[in-house]
Amino acid sequence: MSDVRVAGTGLTPFGNTPDRTGRDLFAEATIAAFEDSGVPREDVDAVFYGNFMGELAEHQGHQGPLMAEAAGVRAPATRYESACASAGTAVRDAVLQLRNGEIDVALVGGAERMTNLGTAGATEALAIAADDLWEVRAGATFPGAYALMARAYFEEYGGDRTDLAHVAVKNHENALTNEKAQYQSEISVDDVLEAPLVSEPLGLYDSCPLSDGAAALVLTSQEYADEHDLDAPVAITGSGQGGDRMALHGRAHLARTPAAREAGAEAYVDAGIEPSDVDLAEVHDCFTIAEVLALEALDLEPIGEGISAARDGRTTANGETPVNLSGGLKAKGHPVGATGASQIAEVAKLLSRDHPNSEHVEDARIGLAHNAGGTVASATVHVLEVTR
Amino acid sequence: MSDDVRDGGFDEWLDAAEEGEAYYLECPAEHGSLPPRRVCPTCGSTDLEEQPFPETGEIETYTVTHVPTPAFEQDAPYATAVADFGPLRITGQVVGITPENVEVGLEVELEVTVSETTGERVVGFWPV
Numbered sequence: 001m002s003d004v005r006v007a008g009t010g011l012t013p014f015g016n017t018p019d020r021t022g023r024d025l026f027a028e029a030t031i032a033a034f035e036d037s038g039v040p041r042e043d044v045d046a047v048f049y050g051n052f053m054g055e056l057a058e059h060q061g062h063q064g065p066l067m068a069e070a071a072g073v074r075a076p077a078t079r080y081e082s083a084c085a086s087a088g089t090a091v092r093d094a095v096l097q098l099r100n101g102e103i104d105v106a107l108v109g110g111a112e113r114m115t116n117l118g119t120a121g122a123t124e125a126l127a128i129a130a131d132d133l134w135e136v137r138a139g140a141t142f143p144g145a146y147a148l149m150a151r152a153y154f155e156e157y158g159g160d161r162t163d164l165a166h167v168a169v170k171n172h173e174n175a176l177t178n179e180k181a182q183y184q185s186e187i188s189v190d191d192v193l194e195a196p197l198v199s200e201p202l203g204l205y206d207s208c209p210l211s212d213g214a215a216a217l218v219l220t221s222q223e224y225a226d227e228h229d230l231d232a233p234v235a236i237t238g239s240g241q242g243g244d245r246m247a248l249h250g251r252a253h254l255a256r257t258p259a260a261r262e263a264g265a266e267a268y269v270d271a272g273i274e275p276s277d278v279d280l281a282e283v284h285d286c287f288t289i290a291e292v293l294a295l296e297a298l299d300l301e302p303i304g305e306g307i308s309a310a311r312d313g314r315t316t317a318n319g320e321t322p323v324n325l326s327g328g329l330k331a332k333g334h335p336v337g338a339t340g341a342s343q344i345a346e347v348a349k350l351l352s353r354d355h356p357n358s359e360h361v362e363d364a365r366i367g368l369a370h371n372a373g374g375t376v377a378s379a380t381v382h383v384l385e386v387t388r
Numbered sequence: 389m390s391d392d393v394r395d396g397g398f399d400e401w402l403d404a405a406e407e408g409e410a411y412y413l414e415c416p417a418e419h420g421s422l423p424p425r426r427v428c429p430t431c432g433s434t435d436l437e438e439q440p441f442p443e444t445g446e447i448e449t450y451t452v453t454h455v456p457t458p459a460f461e462q463d464a465p466y467a468t469a470v471a472d473f474g475p476l477r478i479t480g481q482v483v484g485i486t487p488e489n490v491e492v493g494l495e496v497e498l499e500v501t502v503s504e505t506t507g508e509r510v511v512g513f514w515p516v
Contacts, residue, residue, distance in 0.1 A: 124457040133398045134422055138479045138511050139453060139460045139468045139503075147451035148470055155449065155492050200452040245429060249470045249477035250421070254449055 003222040003387065004098045005232040008037025009345035010109075014213035014333030015182045018116035022051070022058055023070040025214035026111040029338075030071035033109070037218035038230060044218075045103035047077035048094040050087030050110030051337035053125040054079075057113045071216070073107055081337075083129035084286060086110055087215065088241075088340030088371030088380030094219055095239045095382070104224040111214035112335035122210045126336070129374040131247040143207055143287060145248055145375045147199040150289035152254035154201070159307035161201050164288035165192035166311040168205050168330055171285060174317060175327025177356035182209055182333030206288040211333035215342035234348045238271025238383030240264060248375045257376035260297035264370070264381045271366075271383035275299035278321060279364035280350055282343040284372040284379075285328040294370050295323065298381065317360040325350055325357040340371035340380060347384045397424020402509050405500045410441035412476050420475030444516055445473035447494040452487040462505040471496055471513055480511035 010032025012025050026049075034041060047068040054060045064077035080090040087110035094106040114122050126142040135145065154160060169189055175181035187205060195204040225232050242262030245251050252258060268275060275298060283298070285291035295306035300321055301314075309315040315323035326332045326346040329339060347367035349355040367384045394400075401423050404410055412420050413436040415428035420439075427434055450469035453460070460466065467482040467490045482490050483501045494515055501512030 119455070120458050120461070123455060124459075127457050133395060133424075134511070135479050136457070137459075137508070139456065139463065139466055139481050140479055141453055141455065141457055143455065144451050144453045144468055147453075148449045148468070151451060151492070152449040152470075196454070197452070198455045200454075202451075247479065249479050250429065254470060 004095050004236045005220050005222060005225040005230065006217060006234045006236065006344070006348040006384070007039055007220045007225065007230050007232045008033040008035070008218040009348055010036060010216040011180050011342055011345055012214045013180045014211045014335055016115045017212045020113065020212060022054060022060070022063070022111045022113045023066060025113065025212060026067050026109065026216065027070040029109055029111070029214040029216035030107065033216035033218050039105060039218050039220065041072050043105045044073045044075045044107045045105050046075050046097065047071070047073055048080060048090035048106060048108045049077060050080045050090040050340060052081060052083055052086050052112060053114065053336070056125045057117055067111070071107060082378040083373035084284065084334070084336045085340055085371045085373030085378040085380055086337045089378070091217070091340055091344055091382060092239050092241055092380050095236050098219060098221050104221045106219045107216065108219055109214065109216035109341045110337040112337040113212050114210045114335060115212050119210070134249070135247050141199060143202055144199040146287040146289055147202045148248060149255060149293065149375065150201050153289060153292065153307070156255050157304035157307065161193060162189060163307045163311050164206055164292070165189040167285065167288040167291050168192045170310045170316050171324045171328040171330040174325050174357060175331035178327050178332060181327045181331055182211055183327070183331045202287055202289070208286045208329040208334040211335040213333060213335035213338050215338040215345055217341055217344055233386055233388045234351050234384050235387045236382055237385045237387070238267035238273070240266025240270060240381045242266070242379045244377045246374070246377050256303070257293045257297045257372070257379065259376050259379040260294055260370060260372060260381070263379040264298040267381040267383050271385065273366060273383060277366050278368050279366050280322045280325060280347070280361050281368040281370065282324055282326060282328070282346050283370040284339070285324055285330050286334055288330070290372065291323065291328065293376070294372070298368065298370060317357060322360055325360060343369040343371060344382060344384065351384060351386050402500055405498060410498055411438040412441055413437070414439045414475065418475065422476065422478060441498055442473040442475065444495050444497050445471040447490065447492055447496060447513070448472045448477065449492060450482065450490050459506050459508065460503055463503055469513055478511060480513045483512045484514045
């Protein structure tokens with residue numbers, strides 16, 4: 001089975017650019033990714049593209065071929081939609097096809113245009129990642145659903161809003177050096193606690209922003225990389241995907257995310273590593289509680305202890321296992337359809353010492369990317385390793 | 389979606405709940421689930437029977453939402469909860485009590501309420 005190499009990565013700035021179209025954003029990310037890779041566009045065998053709310057935000061379905069065109073690529077193109085895990089599932093399918101020899105070069109990525117919808121419109125658009133009949137019509141919003149999980153977590157394992165605030169503070173701190181991040185500003189625990197409440201116990205600063213942006217990756221087979229003498233030191237060595245009931249109330253547990261656990265377990269076995277081997281991770285922190293749940297599902301923290309990881313410094317830049325050195329969704333931004341690919345880009349750059357925060361992880365060889373959809377009814381996990 | 393088209397199964401369930409005849413679906417292995425559904429999501433059984441919805445449930449977790457979707461704009465702040473009714477859980481809006489008095493463990497019964505914003509029917513929980 002062939003290794004899959006990360007030949008090039010490209011990100012737009014994440015932020016508030018309501019006038020930019022999805023096709024413009026994705027084109028920018030792909031130009032950067034092709035330049036970074038040295039791979040010619042005509043060598044691309046297939047395009048894997050993630051997007052969630054294109055119909056609502058841009059009145060645009062069938063975005064696969066549109067985005068291939070925007071990237072200047074003539075190849076079969078498919079859009080992947082798994083809510084906020086859209087690009088994670090796109091990466092996974094590209095990895096599987098590259099490994100089994102179906103293709104040699106994949107253009108993978110995603111884009112989302114969100115801020116043109118305004119807060120109310122985007123809140124409505126995001127809410128449809130939940131069960132329309134039984135959750136949305138009961139008034140559950142996307143932050144509201146995570147708030148239900150946060151309260152359930154506090155009830156079962158303890159912890160409070162101050163613990164969660166440390167997650168936000170950490171991720172803002174990490175974003176200070178990330179010029180593509182939406183927020184490059186320090187915040188304090190008090191700032192988080194005093195921010196307006198969105199859905200109790202979560203406030204404005206427990207939540208990722210609405211973001212516009214795109215991410216692109218050029219992935220190749222090992223054979224292609226060798227044949228073309230590519231400078232691609234990082235490989236995707238493990239991939240996993242998990243699923244769960246759509247509605248939170250249908251799950252076995254309200255304060256755990258079994259889909260992420262399944263995805264993580266599969267990716268660890270696939271890569272032949274243990275959770276303790278992980279040197280750094282980018283996890284899906286759309287809300288502060290989401291990072292806590294991810295750490296526990298991925299066995300980076302024991303169940304019930306993830307809540308103290310940021311507060312006690314275990315996941316900070318100089319901690320044992322730095323988490324979200326990019327700033328995470330919280331500070332880097334969360335253009336939902338782009339997020340899964342952007343996480344892979346950040347991990348690859350961190351591992352290849354090509355990231356402003358690489359200085360914190362100089363000896364890192366193994367990184368993890370965890371991407372979740374909805375209240376984690378979908379999840380993908382990828383393991384990246386420096387293999388050269 | 390046209391306003392006069394019903395979501396079969398869901399709207400029928402709301403009709404029944406308004407008459408005090410809410411139900412859930414049960415498979416032979418006694419897994420409970422919500423309609424509309426043809427297959428038990430837990431075991432795959434296609435042999436589902438309607439059972440009377442349990443009289444009371446208990447709030448397992450809740451949130452008070454201050455930033456709603458447009459469909460609940462005039463309702464905010466409002467409490468949404470997940471309540472455990474034994475054979476199944478369900479999500480609903482807590483009514484008949486101010487949001488700040490909602491708590492985990494509160495005993496509730498099912499009662500259909502309406503959105504103040506749209507007048508649409510909403511699954512509600514009323515303290516017993």
